[in-house]
């Protein structure tokens with residue numbers, strides 16, 4: 001109890017100090033107790049002394065500078081489950097076959113979508129013929145033709161050029177999120193369920209998701225986005 005270490009207007013620490021008491025004493029403020037003022041409890045991590053879950057979380061987690069691709073992944077209209085996969089992909093943390101092979105040398109590493117290349121983040125999301133076909137159609141819609149960049153360079157390029165909250169920027173960010181999510185899901189279905197669809201069907205699925213999302217969001221100061229998808233199904 002606190003009163004066990006207070007004597008009048010000074011601290012009175014017991015002679016036998018436990019590890020916990022030594023820790024508490026090292027964190028004590030430099031001033032002495034004041035018997036003329038009523039005791040109050042204050043939560044030091046918050047500005048006003050009141051406890052809140054957000055201030056507790058902020059005091060516990062490590063703080064790092066924002067990464068340049070932050071707003072590419074997290075923006076007001078983002079789709080949580082899809083942005084989570086993009087976040088994992090940008091950080092290279094999805095369990096692609098090249099990563100699995102590092103701890104399981106028996107694991108097959110050939111991309112299941114094209115059956116011809118090592119499956120890595122760069123290959124799966126940008127270099128694979130299946131995903132490239134989807135990207136070509138999506139980027140054409142966005143008026144941003146295929147620029148030939150690799151996955152890592154594309155993320156840097158998009159972080160620089162896709163700024164703001166205009167309808168077309170939002171549409172492109174959603175394209176990124178939906179495309180990455182759908183390609184990852186397509187790859188998982190292929191591995192775990194044995195199903196495989198053509199790149200055009202995948203692209204149509206991606207476009208349909210984006211169409212639904214764009215029609216349901218409200219962009220401040222902009223009229224609803226008029227969609228004119230023109231994907232050749234032949």
Ligand SMILES: [Zn+2]
Nearest residue numbers: 111113114128
């Ligand atoms: Zn492939």
